[in-house]
Amino acid sequence: TQLLEQSPQFLSIQEGENLTVYCNSSSVFSSLQWYRQEPGEGPVLLVTVVTGGEVKKLKRLTFQFGDARKDSSLHITAAQPGDTGLYLCAGGGGATNKLIFGTGTLLAVQP
C-alpha cells in the first residue's frame, strides 16, 4: 500500500516566520501535487512537480521534488495569515489516474 506521510501534522507560527512541510513515501511517484484547503471548501491545486530534483516557486512558496521522486517539501517564506489552511501533498502515476493523498499538515499563521 502506498502511503504519503506529512510532517508536521500541525503547525502554529507567527506572521513573518518561515516554515517547511515535508511529504515522504517509500514509493516512487510519477508526479506529485500540493494542494491547500480552507475549512468548508475543496482543495485548490498549488503546483505539480514531475521531475526528480525539480524546484518550483510560486511567490513565497517553494516546492521541491526529491531526486528519487519519493518525497517532496513545501517551504513558505515570511508566512502570512492568509497562508492558514490544510496543506495536502498527493502522489500520482498509476494507470488508474488515482492520487494518493498525504496525511495533511494543518497550518495556522497568527497575526
Added chain:
Amino acid sequence: GAVVSQHPSWVICKSGTSVKIECRSLDFQATTMFWYRQFPKQSLMLMATSNEGSKATYEQGVEKDKFLINHASLTLSTLTVTSAHPEDSSFYICSASPDEAGGWNEQFFGPGTRLTVL
C-alpha cells in the same frame, strides 16, 4: 479554467432517506471523476473512481450498494447516499481529471458538500 461545481453545498436529511450529490466540470470534459470523503481536520479518503459510460471502481471497504455513482456524461457525475444514517454524516468532495491533462494525474476539486444525517 478547470472549474468544478458541486450541488448542493450542504444538506440535512433524516435517517433512512437517500441524498443525491451532483458534481459538474464546468469548462472541461472529464472521463474520470473521483469521490472523496473527509472528516474534520483530516486528509481526503478516496471512495470511488467514477468512469463515464462504465461502472465506478470502489475502494476497499466502500459499499457500492450504499454509495451509488452514476457518470452519465463527460461533465456530470452523481453520488447517491442511500438509506443514510448518522454515521454517513461527513464532507463529500468530488474531483475531475481533465481529459487533456497530459497524464500528470491533475485533479480539480469541487467545493464539497456537507451532509448531516439526523
